[in-house]
Amino acid sequence: MPLRPVPPQRLVRLARLRRVRDRMDRDYAEPLDVEALARDVHMSAGHLSREFRLAYGESPYSYLMTRRIERAMGLLLRGDLNVTEVCFRVGCSSLGTFSLRFTELVGIPPGAFRALARREWAGIPPCVAKQVTRPIRRGPGPRS
């Protein structure tokens, strides 16, 4: 048994951050923003962002956008939706912000990714596509 247990209040705070993070995974396609997420757990947006970054190494905004871009990559690979449709489908309200974050994470703009995916990766097994296309966050990411 732990000799010096973690203070219960700290575990309560961490579990609350976990629920915020799970909500982003669950409801990424909804028009979520950090203010709304913070309100739901009775924190200010600034406080939530600081605590979340301390716990998970990136801001909640960065986490949410990474989730959305990851889903967008999957939808673009499918090929039946255009970039604007995909942008709104994953919960982004601004095509400009979506394209910028997509390019930062993936390395090429969403339109180019879609064209490349359709041209180059037709017929590549899904398990290989997963390894090639999985977005990886490098560095601390932009502050929000």
Place this chain on the structure above:
Amino acid sequence: MTTMDITIHTTSLPHVDPEASLAFYRDTLGFEVRTDVGYGGMRWVTVGPPHQPSVSILLAPPASDPGLTDQERRTITEMMAKGTYGWILLATKDLDSTFEQLRASGAEVVQEPTDQPYGIRDCALRDPAGNLVRIQEVS
């Protein structure tokens, strides 16, 4: 080398509140309880699907190994609360109906059934101890 005959017998997940974890695996997922052992204020419970009697999940107290340092115990406890420690991958033939039953029973949903670009369809839940429970559709 002769051919091996090794099976997967038990895997373990940590619990915080054994009663809460037991209720989740028994009442929400429909697993049967196979053993339930208490010792020194700690509790070990094995559960598993009724139609898969040869494989069990051991719900175990975290960080009970006496060889861990205080710092390591703290880290494990905090990671469990953050939801970055334990996880398991389960499978079902009918993901959507399974998911609807789980959601109706009040399970904490992390991801609704989703077609992943890498070719699988899955959903995800959180168990009461913060472990991630992914469920994948199989044919």
